Amino acid sequence: MDKQLATILFESLASGVRLDVFRLLVKHAPDGLVAGEIALALELPATNLSFHLKALTQASLITVTQEGRYQRYRANLVIMQDLINYLTAECCTGLVEQCFDAPIATDCCAKN
Amino acid sequence: MDKQLATILFESLASGVRLDVFRLLVKHAPDGLVAGEIALALELPATNLSFHLKALTQASLITVTQEGRYQRYRANLVIMQDLINYLTAECCTGLVEQCFDAPIATDCCAKN
DNA sequence: TTAATACTTCAATAATCATTGAACTGTTAA
DNA sequence: TTAACAGTTCAATGATTATTGAAGTATTAA
Numbered sequence: 001m002d003k004q005l006a007t008i009l010f011e012s013l014a015s016g017v018r019l020d021v022f023r024l025l026v027k028h029a030p031d032g033l034v035a036g037e038i039a040l041a042l043e044l045p046a047t048n049l050s051f052h053l054k055a056l057t058q059a060s061l062i063t064v065t066q067e068g069r070y071q072r073y074r075a076n077l078v079i080m081q082d083l084i085n086y087l088t089a090e091c092c093t094g095l096v097e098q099c100f101d102a103p104i105a106t107d108c109c110a111k112n
Numbered sequence: 113m114d115k116q117l118a119t120i121l122f123e124s125l126a127s128g129v130r131l132d133v134f135r136l137l138v139k140h141a142p143d144g145l146v147a148g149e150i151a152l153a154l155e156l157p158a159t160n161l162s163f164h165l166k167a168l169t170q171a172s173l174i175t176v177t178q179e180g181r182y183q184r185y186r187a188n189l190v191i192m193q194d195l196i197n198y199l200t201a202e203c204c205t206g207l208v209e210q211c212f213d214a215p216i217a218t219d220c221c222a223k224n
Numbered sequence: 225t226t227a228a229t230a231c232t233t234c235a236a237t238a239a240t241c242a243t244t245g246a247a248c249t250g251t252t253a254a
Numbered sequence: 255t256t257a258a259c260a261g262t263t264c265a266a267t268g269a270t271t272a273t274t275g276a277a278g279t280a281t282t283a284a
Contacts, residue, residue, distance in 0.1 A: 003128055003131060003132065004128070007126060007127065007128050007131055007133060008215050010122050010125040010126040010131065011126040013122040013126075013199070014114070014119060014122040014123040014126040015119065015126075015241085015242080016119050017242085019115060019118060019119055019122065020115065022199075022200065023198075023199065026199070026200060026201075026202070026204075027201075027202045027203065027204070027205055027225065028205070029203060029204045030204065031182065034260085034261095035260070035261060035262095036259095036260065036261080039261095045243085045244075045245095046241080046260080046261065046262085047243080047244065047245075047246095047261095047262085047263090048243060049243075049261090050261065050262050050263085051242075051243080051262090052242090053261095053262095054262080054263095055241095056243095062278095066253065068252075068260095069250070069251040069259070069260050069261080070260065070261085071250095071260080071261065071262095077203070078200070080200065081146055084196055084199075084200075086135075087125070087134075087135065087138070087192070087196075088196075089135065089138075089139075090138070090139045091138050091139065091141060091189070092138075092139070092141045092142065093139055093140070106154060123271095126272090127272080129272090146230085147230075147231060147232095148229095148230065148231085151231095156243060157233080157273090157274075157275095158230080158231065158232085159231095159233090159273080159274065159275075160272080160273060160274075161230050161231090162233085163232090163233095163273080164272090165231095165232095166232080166233095167271095180230095180281065180282075181229070181230050181231080181280070181281040182230070182231085182280065182281095183230080183231065183232095193260095205272075
């Protein structure tokens with residue numbers, strides 16, 4: 001993860017529409033949803049959704065595969081994790097005890 | 113964390129300058145840095161840095177306190193964590209075993 | 225109390241981004 | 255083989271954002 005990619009990823013998430021789309025696909029990982037299902041769930045006009053899906057895809061935050069006449073979109077969870085690691089890298093330069101209490105972790109996707 | 117706040121936070125991180133500033137302050141948590149130290153470290157003109165510091169502060173991603181004629185800036189690690197939780201919420205709708213291998217966590221700030 | 229320091233605000237310009245309807249491409253069903 | 259469906263691209267408009275130099279405010283040192 002370099003700065004340029006991280007900036008592109010944050011730009012992609014810096015829109016209410018794209019953030020809704022990405023989080024919806026995170027919830028529906030790993031199967032994803034086709035474009036029409038996303039449009040229905042978020043009540044978006046096809047034109048506008050397509051614009052934002054393209055941006056997310058070009059940023060590699062989501063992937064797309066064709067299924068007949070449908071386009072299936074999936075969240076790229078690996079790059080999401082990489083981005084989080086980049087943002088939080090070297091936090092407190094290792095002086096963990098001086099840092100805040102809550103651990104940085106989520107209830108997502110941890111093998112347990 | 114609601115969508116509006118999350119969008120503001122991602123917008124704030126969606127600039128190379130602000131991302132550099134925030135990450136620098138994450139590394140220097142919890143003591144932070146004064147504006148001049150940030151300008152020196154990142155080789156930024158004071159004017160431009162001030163513009164971006166204001167944006168980060170208004171977004172509540174960083175805090176500022178006055179120290180004589182200096183302004184000390186600190187990363188808001190709690191809101192950073194909240195944002196990560198928001199982004200990754202309900203990942204895979206709980207079907208953890210269907211999800212990807214790497215756990216979502218970082219080496220930052222975890223009490224251990 | 226004058227001058228230097230630290231930082232911010234202002235104004236102007238340039239660039240980028242979001243949204244919509246209309247038109248278009250590719251796929252499947254009648 | 256025609257029509258319907260799923261989705262994308264295009265063009266135009268409006269809105270937001272980044273950057274810089276000049277000027278301003280507040281604090282401290284001489």
